[in-house]
Amino acid sequence: xxxxxxxxxxxxxxxxxxxxxxxxxxxxxxxxxxxxxxxxxxxxxxxxxxxxxxxxxxxxxxxxxxxxxxxxxxxxxxxxxxxxxxxxxxxxxxxxxxxxxxxxxxxxxxxxxxxxxxxxxxxxxxxxxxxxxxxxxxxxxxxxxxxxxxxxxxxxxxxxxxxxxxxxxxxxxxxxxxxxxxxxxxxxxxxxxxxxxxxxxxxxxxxxxxxxxxxxxxxxxxxxxxxxxxxxxxxxxxxxxxxxxxxxxxxxxxxxxxxxxxxxxxxxxxxxxxxxxxxxxxxxxxxxxxxxx
Amino acid sequence: xxxxxxxxxxxxxxxxxxxxxxxxxxxxxxxxxxxxxxxxxxxxxxxxxxxxxxxxxxxxxxxxxxxxxxxxxxxxxxxxxxxxxxxxxxxxxxxxxxxxxxxxxxxxxxxxxxxxxxxxxxxxxxxxxxxxxxxxxxxxxxxxxxxxxxxxxxxxxxxxxxxxxxxxxxxxxxxxxxxxxxxxxxxxxxxxxxxxxxxxxxxxxxxxxxxxxxxxxxxxxxxxxxxxxxxxxxxxxxxxxxxxxxxxxxxxxxxxxxxxxxxxxxxxxxxxxxxxxxxxxxxxxxxxxxxxxxxxxxxxxxxxxxxxxxxxxxxxxxxxxxxxxxxxxxxxxxxxxxxxxxxxxxxxxxxxxxxxxxxxxxxxxxxxxxxxxxxxxxx
Numbered sequence: 275x276x277x278x279x280x281x282x283x284x285x286x287x288x289x290x291x292x293x294x295x296x297x298x299x300x301x302x303x304x305x306x307x308x309x310x311x312x313x314x315x316x317x318x319x320x321x322x323x324x325x326x327x328x329x330x331x332x333x334x335x336x337x338x339x340x341x342x343x344x345x346x347x348x349x350x351x352x353x354x355x356x357x358x359x360x361x362x363x364x365x366x367x368x369x370x371x372x373x374x375x376x377x378x379x380x381x382x383x384x385x386x387x388x389x390x391x392x393x394x395x396x397x398x399x400x401x402x403x404x405x406x407x408x409x410x411x412x413x414x415x416x417x418x419x420x421x422x423x424x425x426x427x428x429x430x431x432x433x434x435x436x437x438x439x440x441x442x443x444x445x446x447x448x449x450x451x452x453x454x455x456x457x458x459x460x461x462x463x464x465x466x467x468x469x470x471x472x473x474x475x476x477x478x479x480x481x482x483x484x485x486x487x488x489x490x491x492x493x494x495x496x497x498x499x500x501x502x503x504x505x506x507x508x509x510x511x512x513x514x515x516x517x518x519x520x521x522x523x524x525x526x527x528x529x530x531x532x533x534x535x536x537x538x539x540x541x542x543x544x545x546x547x548x549x550x551x552x553x554x555x556x557x558x559x560x561x562x563x564x565x566x567x
Numbered sequence: 568x569x570x571x572x573x574x575x576x577x578x579x580x581x582x583x584x585x586x587x588x589x590x591x592x593x594x595x596x597x598x599x600x601x602x603x604x605x606x607x608x609x610x611x612x613x614x615x616x617x618x619x620x621x622x623x624x625x626x627x628x629x630x631x632x633x634x635x636x637x638x639x640x641x642x643x644x645x646x647x648x649x650x651x652x653x654x655x656x657x658x659x660x661x662x663x664x665x666x667x668x669x670x671x672x673x674x675x676x677x678x679x680x681x682x683x684x685x686x687x688x689x690x691x692x693x694x695x696x697x698x699x700x701x702x703x704x705x706x707x708x709x710x711x712x713x714x715x716x717x718x719x720x721x722x723x724x725x726x727x728x729x730x731x732x733x734x735x736x737x738x739x740x741x742x743x744x745x746x747x748x749x750x751x752x753x754x755x756x757x758x759x760x761x762x763x764x765x766x767x768x769x770x771x772x773x774x775x776x777x778x779x780x781x782x783x784x785x786x787x788x789x790x791x792x793x794x795x796x797x798x799x800x801x802x803x804x805x806x807x808x809x810x811x812x813x814x815x816x817x818x819x820x821x822x823x824x825x826x827x828x829x830x831x832x833x834x835x836x837x838x839x840x841x842x843x844x845x846x847x848x849x850x851x852x853x854x855x856x857x858x859x860x861x862x863x864x865x866x867x868x869x870x871x872x873x874x875x876x877x878x879x880x881x882x883x884x885x886x887x888x889x890x891x892x893x894x895x896x897x898x899x900x901x902x903x904x905x906x907x908x909x910x911x912x913x914x915x916x917x918x919x920x921x922x923x924x925x926x927x928x929x930x931x932x933x934x935x936x937x938x939x940x941x942x943x944x945x946x
Contacts, residue, residue: 348782371777372778373749373776373778374749375672375749375779378679379709381677381678397877409878410877410878411877411907411908414907414910416906427824429822429824431822431823431826431877431879431907432824432875433824433877434876434906435825435828435875457674482824484823484824509824509825512812512830513827513843514812517810518808550832550835551929552928552929552930
């Protein structure tokens with residue numbers, strides 16, 4: 275799904291410093307926050323919404339569609355499972371450094387409850403002009419403008435830069451989909467590509483990938499079937515193998531998930547791959563024009 | 568975190584998997600003494616990398632003197648870039664068959680995956696490539712765990728009936744260890760069937776999830792040290808992810824994706840990045856510490872600061888860099904490009920305090936930093 279203004283959002287960890295800062299920013303931008311979770315402050319109000327002990331308690335009083343977690347790694351698993359069992363359609367997991375075995379348990383709970391997990395280690399999602407969920411500078415109108423381009427990014431900072439470059443070139447966005455920098459994410463690049471392909475408000479997609487894993491190779495397979503143009507930038511061409519470059523997912527090991535194989539897979543699928551992010555808007559404009567012709 | 572054989576095997580033993588008797592030694596004298604106690608032994612280099620046997624890092628000795636001379640040869644070798652400082656002197660095992668058993672985090676199924684091969688030993692990877700049937704795989708649900716049925720199924724039809732129960736037991740124990748240790752990878756190669764039908768782990772490779780170190784405090788001190796330069800160690804102690812790369816253009820950026828991209832764009836415009844260093848996420852207030860570490864690298868000839876604030880506020884990061892710059896007064900040119908959260912304040916701050924105009928376009932900032940570095944390298 276793509277977050278919309280009418281979607282009801284629960285914030286787990288709303289009373290913390292970051293939870294408060296970003297919840298206020300989300301509210302100011304137009305996101306519909308219906309409540310928060312903090313077991314120690316249940317029954318109180320914060321930012322004009324009620325606080326519940328658990329997501330399950332919240333669901334009884336204030337049904338919600340999306341939950342977003344501002345929860346530290348050691349507590350993330352329990353919070354995520356709570357949200358899934360409470361019936362969240364989407365769970366946005368911003369937390370980085372959750373132990374992998376915990377992440378696996380989260381995915382089992384998500385599958386059992388039909389919850390779409392975004393992340394872990396995502397910067398969130400932006401639907402420009404409508405709402406945002408997470409820690410993206412949606413409110414900066416030099417970065418995000420409503421439009422018809424979908425952006426998929428493993429990285430929040432690079433996704434921000436690329437959205438800004440699109441906006442500078444007059445290409446507004448229909449949706450920004452931060453899929454996360456972890457190796458075991460719920461919504462993969464190919465899942466996001468399918469969502470944007472089905473979205474009538476999206477004309478073309480920028481896929482911002484990274485070395486490591488096979489997200490880009492899988493996305494390439496799907497891009498072959500798409501009529502909408504896809505352009506891509508893959509970060510990490512210069513990164514040495516066997517080194518974790520900050521993101522746990524961005525590691526090339528035994529030659530798997532390296533830059534040349536990703537680029538070749540995407541190009542074979544008809545996806546234009548840019549050498550630098552600044553080349554993306556131009557490549558996309560060319561593809562959109564030839565699609566329209 | 569990687570664990571060498573000598574650190575991993577006692578953990579296996581704790582979970583009920585048999586391992587040979589062994590003693591860790593750091594000199595030929597210690598090895599000789601250990602062999603006197605143990606008898607016929609294997610002398611094994613302790614380095615956190617594979618292919619030790621092929622590199623000549625594992626030798627059999629039938630006498631203590633032989634063990635001592637092997638030890639003298641192996642200590643000081645370099646295997647996979649690692650200098651050998653320690654050896655394991657281990658009792659020889661009567662090997663009838665060599666198997667392979669491992670459990671890994673599988674990103675595709677988002678759960679544990681058990682791998683088993685009846686062709687264990689030095690060339691199991693090659694054997695698996697030639698014959699995909701040589702490596703059997705079974706995905707496991709993290710909530711139900713490995714069951715005896717799954718384990719039995721993995722070893723069916725491989726002429727292992729005589730040791731089936733013991734093998735299943737070993738697999739279940741290994742799974743307990745995998746979960747208990749927060750392992751990313753737990754591999755036994757070879758897993759040996761002895762002449763008298765006992766199951767013994769002859770080697771063990773263990774990688775523990777770094778993100779789980781807070782709840783694995785008991786074992787983290789035994790992890791193998793990372794191969795880090797002095798500056799990388801210093802950065803790690805400050806909680807910063809810094810990787811030295813050998814080029815001349817220093818990089819400070821926020822977020823892993825943007826930092827990798829900055830390195831790529833530097834290379835695209837003919838420069839060489841000197842480092843990976845990200846100050847995003849939780850580290851975004853540490854810009855000052857980051858800069859001082861980075862400036863200690865003598866290869867740096869220019870510095871590129873690329874901030875694009877999403878979660879991280881560019882004004883906070885810029886203030887950290889500007890403070891450090893004024894304090895350290897480095898003798899290299901610096902180029903800024905700043906976008907996103909807090910950009911107006913950040914740009915104003917850089918202009919006012921350093922008299923430097925940040926570049927509107929990232930590409931222009933990169934080109935300028937590359938030109939400046941190349942000029943100074945060639946001068």
